Amino acid sequence: MSKYAEIESLALEIICTENSTHNKMQMLCDLLDQKLNHFNWTGFYRADNESRLLHLEVYTGEPTDHTTIPFGKGICGQAADIEQTFVIDDVSAESNYISCNINVKSEIVVPIIRDGIVLGQIDIDSNTAAAFKQEDQDLLENICKALAPYII
Numbered sequence: 001m002s003k004y005a006e007i008e009s010l011a012l013e014i015i016c017t018e019n020s021t022h023n024k025m026q027m028l029c030d031l032l033d034q035k036l037n038h039f040n041w042t043g044f045y046r047a048d049n050e051s052r053l054l055h056l057e058v059y060t061g062e063p064t065d066h067t068t069i070p071f072g073k074g075i076c077g078q079a080a081d082i083e084q085t086f087v088i089d090d091v092s093a094e095s096n097y098i099s100c101n102i103n104v105k106s107e108i109v110v111p112i113i114r115d116g117i118v119l120g121q122i123d124i125d126s127n128t129a130a131a132f133k134q135e136d137q138d139l140l141e142n143i144c145k146a147l148a149p150y151i152i
């Protein structure tokens with residue numbers, strides 16, 4: 001089994017356990033952080049569609065000041081607004097970007113969508129430029145798809 005297939009299968013096991021969604025999200029952050037060296041900050045935000053705000057739910061990595069992000073603001077806010085995955089190879093080239101840590105060079109944000117509504121997202125920062133490849137995107141999109149039914 002390839003490394004990414006193994007991580008996906010461990011992630012799907014976590015998602016199918018009897019834990020709360022909050023705990024599943026934390027376990028997923030810990031798993032990804034442990035298995036993938038280029039994941040330097042891994043977190044889940046939940047979306048409030050009435051206020052159009054993202055709220056940080058869980059993370060693995062350094063604490064961040066950006067625990068609430070409006071839709072449209074930063075990479076996270078744009079991914080929530082447009083409901084699409086964002087892969088940013090060089091964060092310094094982005095005008096609509098919120099910096100959490102000066103060491104971050106690249107970022108990926110994958111929205112969690114159910115019935116056309118964004119419920120949240122997974123956000124990963126890397127201290128390596130252009131760290132996120134197609135296999136990362138596929139893994140994270142499959143995790144978000146599997147997690148979507150469990151988000152209330």
Ligand code: SME
Pocket residue numbers: 041043064066069073074075076077096097098099100107123125
């Ligand atoms: N960089 C993000 C903000 C969240 S931190 O990476 C944890 C953004 O531009 O939306």
